[in-house]
Amino acid sequence: MEIIKHPSEMQKFAISAKRKGKRIGLVPTMGFFHEGHLSLMRIAREHADLVVVSNFVNPTQFAPGEDFAAYPRDFERDCRMAEDVRVDVMFAPDKNDMYPEGSRTYVEVEEWGKILCGVTRPTHFRGVATIVLKLFNIVQPDVAVFGWKDAQQFLLLRRMVKDLNLPIEMIGGEIMREESGLAMSSRNTYLTLDEKAEAVILSRTLSQAKRMIIEDGITDAVTLKQFIRGEIEKTKHGRIDYVEIVSMETLEGMKVVKKGDTLIALAAWFGKTRLIDNIRF
Amino acid sequence: MEIIKHPSEMQKFAISAKRKGKRIGLVPTMGFFHEGHLSLMRIAREHADLVVVSNFVNPTQFAPGEDFAAYPRDFERDCRMAEDVRVDVMFAPDKNDMYPEGSRTYVEVEEWGKILCGVTRPTHFRGVATIVLKLFNIVQPDVAVFGWKDAQQFLLLRRMVKDLNLPIEMIGGEIMREESGLAMSSRNTYLTLDEKAEAVILSRTLSQAKRMIIEDGITDAVTLKQFIRGEIEKTKHGRIDYVEIVSMETLEGMKVVKKGDTLIALAAWFGKTRLIDNIRF
Numbered sequence: 001m002e003i004i005k006h007p008s009e010m011q012k013f014a015i016s017a018k019r020k021g022k023r024i025g026l027v028p029t030m031g032f033f034h035e036g037h038l039s040l041m042r043i044a045r046e047h048a049d050l051v052v053v054s055n056f057v058n059p060t061q062f063a064p065g066e067d068f069a070a071y072p073r074d075f076e077r078d079c080r081m082a083e084d085v086r087v088d089v090m091f092a093p094d095k096n097d098m099y100p101e102g103s104r105t106y107v108e109v110e111e112w113g114k115i116l117c118g119v120t121r122p123t124h125f126r127g128v129a130t131i132v133l134k135l136f137n138i139v140q141p142d143v144a145v146f147g148w149k150d151a152q153q154f155l156l157l158r159r160m161v162k163d164l165n166l167p168i169e170m171i172g173g174e175i176m177r178e179e180s181g182l183a184m185s186s187r188n189t190y191l192t193l194d195e196k197a198e199a200v201i202l203s204r205t206l207s208q209a210k211r212m213i214i215e216d217g218i219t220d221a222v223t224l225k226q227f228i229r230g231e232i233e234k235t236k237h238g239r240i241d242y243v244e245i246v247s248m249e250t251l252e253g254m255k256v257v258k259k260g261d262t263l264i265a266l267a268a269w270f271g272k273t274r275l276i277d278n279i280r281f
Numbered sequence: 282m283e284i285i286k287h288p289s290e291m292q293k294f295a296i297s298a299k300r301k302g303k304r305i306g307l308v309p310t311m312g313f314f315h316e317g318h319l320s321l322m323r324i325a326r327e328h329a330d331l332v333v334v335s336n337f338v339n340p341t342q343f344a345p346g347e348d349f350a351a352y353p354r355d356f357e358r359d360c361r362m363a364e365d366v367r368v369d370v371m372f373a374p375d376k377n378d379m380y381p382e383g384s385r386t387y388v389e390v391e392e393w394g395k396i397l398c399g400v401t402r403p404t405h406f407r408g409v410a411t412i413v414l415k416l417f418n419i420v421q422p423d424v425a426v427f428g429w430k431d432a433q434q435f436l437l438l439r440r441m442v443k444d445l446n447l448p449i450e451m452i453g454g455e456i457m458r459e460e461s462g463l464a465m466s467s468r469n470t471y472l473t474l475d476e477k478a479e480a481v482i483l484s485r486t487l488s489q490a491k492r493m494i495i496e497d498g499i500t501d502a503v504t505l506k507q508f509i510r511g512e513i514e515k516t517k518h519g520r521i522d523y524v525e526i527v528s529m530e531t532l533e534g535m536k537v538v539k540k541g542d543t544l545i546a547l548a549a550w551f552g553k554t555r556l557i558d559n560i561r562f
Binding site (some may be wrong): 009010011015018019021102103104105106107109110111112129133134137138140159160163167228250268279 | 288295299300302328383384385386387388389390391392411412414415417418421438441444446447448453470531
């Protein structure tokens with residue numbers, strides 16, 4: 001596996017590979033890999049000749065007071081894990097090379113960045129869209145793979161790709177879960193054992209809500225959201241940020257769930273750690 | 282010359298040309314060509330194997346009440362003129378194909394879009410940056426040519442290209458002028474004969490200001506701006522929007538002009554027509 005640090009070197013490498021007819025797959029990450037990341041790399045491996053994983057904790061998607069400095073990092077371990085799933089290039093730029101002095105260009109997917117996670121993190125998706133667009137321009141992928149764990153991120157980036165006419169196929173990889181059902185996340189390392197045990201409620205209630213729809217025919221969004229909120233509120237450490245049921249097409253709230261287009265998404269704090277999870281059908 | 286109407290067809294054409302190793306040059310325009318446009322096409326011709334001219338009056342860079350509907354158009358004539366300077370492809374999309382329902386992604390070069398022309402046209406440069414980024418993604422140019430007439434636009438887009446890591450060489454083509462000195466513009470057709478005669482003051486005072494700097498050693502920005510304003514204020518139909526002296530590197534106002542980095546830019550209405558002009562050194 002090749003490790004490339006500089007954006008212009010990465011871009012030269014990518015353009016040269018494309019000239020040779022290679023199909024490039026990109027998995028953008030912030031590192032500290034778990035099985036979720038690896039599953040995305042495996043998907044990219046199936047869809048591309050050359051798999052590039054970017055490993056960059058992007059400062060512009062963290063607000064002051066968020067966990068940019070504390071975000072877990074282990075580059076050596078990441079490299080070993082990526083190599084094991086046959087990644088070709090690890091692109092790990094420096095933040096001063098990604099945002100040189102004078103940078104002032106940002107991309108916004110309007111309104112979609114201000115709802116759901118955007119309510120408590122109003123500048124987050126602007127940072128995400130901008131860094132991903134930069135990575136796309138540097139790595140020149142034909143296909144990009146993102147996790148459905150960050151459902152709003154995936155839908156917003158897919159919208160951006162369409163709106164900006166980028167010739168990139170967007171693939172979403174399924175959420176990887178621990179045995180307990182807890183969605184895998186680099187941030188799970190922040191949880192105490194007690195919090196981690198309790199946080200299982202998120203995936204459990206989402207599954208229950210899905211069964212309520214399919215088995216009991218309950219399709220009223222208010223009823224479903226109240227059920228989910230009630231379950232999380234019973235925990236000792238859990239504090240709800242949001243529980244929403246929206247259309248994946250428009251991101252607008254749904255009154256009645258509709259098969260094929262429904263996203264039930266939530267965010268909750270357990271102690272100081274903010275976790276997200278979702279289910280779709 | 283090939284005429285392509287649909288963005289996806291244009292993109293397919295461009296990607297296929299690049300695979301064959303062709304270097305693509307793009308000249309983005311809003312049509313109604315004059316010698317200024319043609320000069321940019323000739324520059325592109327020198328720098329590329331395949332010259333694409335986009336011809337699209339972009340709605341998102343006009344505010345309500347501006348001249349989107351009135352903007353002059355003559356597609357047949359444009360095609361003949363482009364063909365004469367050996368353009369390979371005229372890309373003339375429909376606005377519903379460029380902005381399909383649900384589009385909501387915009388690019389902003391922050392602060393730079395709110396000064397100079399951005400004061401009276403606060404949403405203009407957001408529209409310009411977005412459409413140009415879309416055109417770049419569709420046409421996949423190696424080199425793009427813009428006119429220095431729209432100096433702020435050129436500097437802002439060059440900043441965007443750098444900030445977003447686009448692998449595109451940006452070339453600025455010199456301002457083309459009528460014999461009187463008036464900068465060529467599709468909007469000059471709006472002027473009455475009286476207004477047009479008076480509007481010559483813009484280029485004349487800019488040239489005089491440059492001479493004052495070079496020959497008389499006057500480098501104080503306030504003095505130079507006052508001179509320019511005074512000359513325009515003497516006219517019957519002219520009304521100043523702004524006269525500014527800024528660094529081309531930072532777009533910040535300069536107190537003292539500095540060789541190699543100075544832009545003197547102005548905008549003024551003559552009757553109902555807003556004209557811009559500038560000089561650099």
